[in-house]
Amino acid sequence: MPLAAHRLVACGAAALAGALVYLNALSNPFVYDDHRLILENLSLRNLTAWRAILVHDMTRPLINFSYALDYAIWGGANPFGFHVTNVLIHVVNIVLLFHVAGGLARDLGTSSMGRGAADADRVALAAGLLFAVHPILTQAVGYVSGRSELLCATFFLAAFLSARRAMQGGRARWWAAAAAAWVLSLAAKELAAMFPAVLLAYDQLVFQDTPDARRRRLLRLHVPLVMLATMAAVLRVGVMASVEHPSGTTIHWPFALVELDVFRRYLGLLLLPLNQTIFHAIAPLSSVFRPRAILAVFTAAAYVFLIIRLRRVDGLASFGLAWFALLLIPSAVLVVLDRGEPMAEHRVYLASAGFFMAVGTIAVLIRARIGRLNGVGSRAARRAPAVGLLVVALLCVRTISRNIVWSRPVSLWLEAAEYAPDHWLPRLALGEALHEQGRHKEAIVSLRAALALRPGEALGYA
Numbered sequence: 001m002p003l004a005a006h007r008l009v010a011c012g013a014a015a016l017a018g019a020l021v022y023l024n025a026l027s028n029p030f031v032y033d034d035h036r037l038i039l040e041n042l043s044l045r046n047l048t049a050w051r052a053i054l055v056h057d058m059t060r061p062l063i064n065f066s067y068a069l070d071y072a073i074w075g076g077a078n079p080f081g082f083h084v085t086n087v088l089i090h091v092v093n094i095v096l097l098f099h100v101a102g103g104l105a106r107d108l109g110t111s112s113m114g115r116g117a118a119d120a121d122r123v124a125l126a127a128g129l130l131f132a133v134h135p136i137l138t139q140a141v142g143y144v145s146g147r148s149e150l151l152c153a154t155f156f157l158a159a160f161l162s163a164r165r166a167m168q169g170g171r172a173r174w175w176a177a178a179a180a181a182w183v184l185s186l187a188a189k190e191l192a193a194m195f196p197a198v199l200l201a202y203d204q205l206v207f208q209d210t211p212d213a214r215r216r217r218l219l220r221l222h223v224p225l226v227m228l229a230t231m232a233a234v235l236r237v238g239v240m241a242s243v244e245h246p247s248g249t250t251i252h253w254p255f256a257l258v259e260l261d262v263f264r265r266y267l268g269l270l271l272l273p274l275n276q277t278i279f280h281a282i283a284p285l286s287s288v289f290r291p292r293a294i295l296a297v298f299t300a301a302a303y304v305f306l307i308i309r310l311r312r313v314d315g316l317a318s319f320g321l322a323w324f325a326l327l328l329i330p331s332a333v334l335v336v337l338d339r340g341e342p343m344a345e346h347r348v349y350l351a352s353a354g355f356f357m358a359v360g361t362i363a364v365l366i367r368a369r370i371g372r373l374n375g376v377g378s379r380a381a382r383r384a385p386a387v388g389l390l391v392v393a394l395l396c397v398r399t400i401s402r403n404i405v406w407s408r409p410v411s412l413w414l415e416a417a418e419y420a421p422d423h424w425l426p427r428l429a430l431g432e433a434l435h436e437q438g439r440h441k442e443a444i445v446s447l448r449a450a451l452a453l454r455p456g457e458a459l460g461y462a
Helices: 003-020 033-039 050-056 063-074 079-107 116-135 134-142 144-167 170-185 189-206 209-245 254-271 291-313 314-328 329-336 345-370 375-407 411-418 422-436 440-451
Strands: none
Touching: 003 079, 003 116, 003 375, 033 063, 033 079, 033 144, 033 345, 050 063, 063 079, 063 144, 079 116, 079 134, 079 144, 079 314, 079 345, 116 254, 116 345, 116 375, 134 254, 134 345, 144 170, 144 345, 170 189, 170 411, 189 209, 189 314, 189 329, 254 291, 254 314, 254 329, 254 345, 291 345, 314 345, 345 375, 375 411, 411 422, 422 440
């Protein structure tokens, strides 16, 4: 089979896997924020009222516009169409990541690893399949309100592909395409402000060029882009402080320790996707000398050391890990500003693309080195694809089972309440879900439990 056809089949297989594992999520109901963002959102009712659509959420206008399109096509009370759109966007993102990972692997084809076209395609397939079926992404794909993560990823990946083409000697139109895609990504979620940092990491860790050329790009390209992103971030914080939360915004530095702990938990869920839930209760950390804080700091330090160490072995693995860490920074900053829950699985969606690129690269690197050994090593290398497929199959089963949990709001919030027995929010949401099903006596018990945990919460009385 010609190489191009082989690459097309591999990309199609990853995309098909991503679509199939979410088939049982298409009939899932609206959950939690879906009620506020869609069912109660009056700006979606008239697609021609574009000003109302764009102004309703001035920091994420693209998301509200996508909801308005779904509302016009499928009807506001029909979650099926909204889920179809989410899955289609996810499939597009799988294809984009396949091309990003494969292209970056080919960029390093002359590195010390000696990677050829076949190995580059293996990296792309591994990254694409993991991104397609990993259960940690179910909250972004199977949850309609996760749309912001999906669309942000679409245009972020498109912007990166365009910028990479431009840096490799493409025409100015590629820079124009990268700029347009970046703006659209920002219109989906503030997370896209990290694009200049990711592009700089690509230049330093993957892109093959002379030191003098790198210095010129640093001054002429990267510094202006970082300054522009910083200005956009300051503007976003200003809108949040003056418009969204006019009562004031305060910096809580101890929350930075909490976010380091959350970073460790995200890594754990990527490596072993168990104990997933719609709501993670994270206890505060007041001192760096607490065992959790020490473990969190050690994990972060070890992660940085691994990025530096892998740079000598393979730049793509190092870059993928850097991508993952960089794209978790914006949500951590918002938590430090005391805005948002400390941990939410959907925030890992775009960041995980880098992690899966790193995993795919490391897996191919290990397979290549084992394959050079005689006897047991060569046999292990031949069995590596079967082991990889077994891992993917187990992840598929886990993803499908997570979709089933999301299909029943009562089960979803009961699970959250079991994982966070001392937090009021899961009990409150469970009471609302029970009430919607007509199980009013059970709802009263759950709501009373929420009020007992937080007597001053007005929502509990409402």
